[in-house]
Amino acid sequence: MAHLGSRRGRALALPVGLALTASLGFLPSGASAAELNDAPAAAVASDGPKLSYVVNVDGGRSAAKSVKKAIAAAGGTVVVAYDQIGVIVVHSQNPDFAKKIRKARGVVSAGATRTAPLSVQGDKSVGGGTQALTEAEAKAAAARATDEQDALEPLQWDLPAIKADKAHQRTLGSKRVTVGVIDTGVDDTHPDLAPNFSAAKSANCVSGKPDTTAGSWRPNPGESDHGTHVAGTIAAAKNGIGVTGVAPGVKLAGIKVSTPDGFFYTEAVVCGFVWAAEHGIDITNNSYYTDPWMFACKNDADQKALIEAVTRATRYAERKGTVNVAAAGNSKFDLAADSIVDDSSPNDSTPGGRTIDPKECLDYPAMLPGVVTVSATGAKGLKASYSNYGLGVIDIAAPGGDRTAYQTPDAPAVNGLILSTTVNGGYNYKGGTSMASPHAAGVLALIKSKHPTASPAALKALLYAQADRHACTNPYDIDADGKVDAVCEGGKNKNGFYGAGIVDALDAVRW
Numbered sequence: 001m002a003h004l005g006s007r008r009g010r011a012l013a014l015p016v017g018l019a020l021t022a023s024l025g026f027l028p029s030g031a032s033a034a035e036l037n038d039a040p041a042a043a044v045a046s047d048g049p050k051l052s053y054v055v056n057v058d059g060g061r062s063a064a065k066s067v068k069k070a071i072a073a074a075g076g077t078v079v080v081a082y083d084q085i086g087v088i089v090v091h092s093q094n095p096d097f098a099k100k101i102r103k104a105r106g107v108v109s110a111g112a113t114r115t116a117p118l119s120v121q122g123d124k125s126v127g128g129g130t131q132a133l134t135e136a137e138a139k140a141a142a143a144r145a146t147d148e149q150d151a152l153e154p155l156q157w158d159l160p161a162i163k164a165d166k167a168h169q170r171t172l173g174s175k176r177v178t179v180g181v182i183d184t185g186v187d188d189t190h191p192d193l194a195p196n197f198s199a200a201k202s203a204n205c206v207s208g209k210p211d212t213t214a215g216s217w218r219p220n221p222g223e224s225d226h227g228t229h230v231a232g233t234i235a236a237a238k239n240g241i242g243v244t245g246v247a248p249g250v251k252l253a254g255i256k257v258s259t260p261d262g263f264f265y266t267e268a269v270v271c272g273f274v275w276a277a278e279h280g281i282d283i284t285n286n287s288y289y290t291d292p293w294m295f296a297c298k299n300d301a302d303q304k305a306l307i308e309a310v311t312r313a314t315r316y317a318e319r320k321g322t323v324n325v326a327a328a329g330n331s332k333f334d335l336a337a338d339s340i341v342d343d344s345s346p347n348d349s350t351p352g353g354r355t356i357d358p359k360e361c362l363d364y365p366a367m368l369p370g371v372v373t374v375s376a377t378g379a380k381g382l383k384a385s386y387s388n389y390g391l392g393v394i395d396i397a398a399p400g401g402d403r404t405a406y407q408t409p410d411a412p413a414v415n416g417l418i419l420s421t422t423v424n425g426g427y428n429y430k431g432g433t434s435m436a437s438p439h440a441a442g443v444l445a446l447i448k449s450k451h452p453t454a455s456p457a458a459l460k461a462l463l464y465a466q467a468d469r470h471a472c473t474n475p476y477d478i479d480a481d482g483k484v485d486a487v488c489e490g491g492k493n494k495n496g497f498y499g500a501g502i503v504d505a506l507d508a509v510r511w
Contacts, residue, residue, distance in 0.1 A: 194239055286366070326371050376431075
């Protein structure tokens with residue numbers, strides 16, 4: 001693509017590079033949890049790289065209190081403790097910290113959330129796959145817009161593709177419904193986003209601890225506009241200017257979890273889901289994978305802890321009434337295959353090739369239980385060339401855009417990617433499963449508007465039931481070079497390319 005999408009395109013669009021694994025030593029075989037808790041601070045090494053860790057605790061708040069003492073004894077400093085899910089975020093320069101704390105009573109798992117030191121920064125921006133909206137395109141669109149359309153809506157082929165334009169004739173969605181954009185930040189000063197933005201439900205979670213300073217949820221100058229683009233697809237206001245969102249009457253919250261160089265680390269993601277759970281957010285959109293591992297493996301002590309921490313956070317959010325939606329990824333992987341070659345992990349230091357089993361190594365949060373996993377389609381309704389797929393993994397499909405040459409939209413639209421909001425009041429095109437996921441989140445917001453008391457399980461069931469069934473596309477030769485690019489498995493009602501089908505906004509407001 002020169003990568004279609006963004007971070008879900010790294011973020012499911014562009015894997016950045018990752019990993020310098022901190023050397024982790026072992027305790028002497030006879031060391032006990034009690035000895036750990038009583039270890040004098042002077043005996044703890046502090047000459048390693050400063051890393052961030054998650055420590056997952058079992059046994060309630062009393063166990064967490066004991067573990068916090070063990071953390072200090074092992075050379076760690078607690079950044080924040082999410083006792084409601086038993087996850088503690090820690091910083092430490094002890095190279096043996098993870099190995100030591102895993103021996104402490106009450107600790108289920110613990111692991112470093114990154115392979116590069118906290119101080120490391122570089123030019124690892126999230127971009128890629130972005131195309132400018134030309135002045136000529138904007139003028140032509142405005143001239144063709146009807147009284148019912150925003151000025152750039154004629155260029156949004158994705159709205160009629162899911163019948164959102166017809167849905168808007170019935171309702172724009174309820175302002176009592178809020179979608180949280182867990183991403184690179186949202187520029188809420190944009191004229192299409194400001195009317196629907198909730199500052200009270202927004203925060204910056206990059207450190208792992210929420211910061212509610214005014215504007216902290218925005219991308220800083222030079223940072224990615226990915227979250228702002230996603231937000232516009234979900235709920236850009238229908239106000240006569242710019243673009244229209246799938247659910248233009250619902251509220252948006254910005255939950256920033258990406259570092260300046262575009263990394264989405266576990267502690268930030270955990271913070272994002274817990275924040276959403278506790279601030280009345282009905283749906284979260286997650287167009288990224290959690291760094292530094294494109295696939296985190298349960299048979300690795302560090303990576304296992306990262307999966308556990310985010311799993312606890314997503315489950316907590318769902319118990320609190322939140323539906324979590326995530327992009328499937330932009331690597332053309334069959335996520336139901338027996339094996340996948342992951343040559344981009346870890347991406348924050350030195351990547352190395354490895355073959356993983358996707359049943360044991362997960363792209364998270366997309367592959368976590370309960371999360372709605374979304375694949376991408378193009379303007380012709382076919383699986384996008386870059387989109388990951390997999391029978392039993394993909395729950396539903398939605399427009400994410402594709403190369404215009406592969407799937408050309410009908411006029412007056414001119415670009416096969418997705419047009420949405422960018423920073424500083426602008427608009428641009430992006431493509432990726434990052435762009436598909438917010439379409440599904442927007443449809444869920446319309447369903448929630450129609451059924452305000454429905455549980456997350458009921459909302460997901462309605463989303464799948466209302467989807468337009470789409471049979472497998474076989475043979476699938478998206479670039480028309482005579483070679484099969486992917487094989488779709490399953491039947492019309494459920495398959496690896498489209499899951500339960502393509503989201504349907506009209507049925508979302510009609511049922």
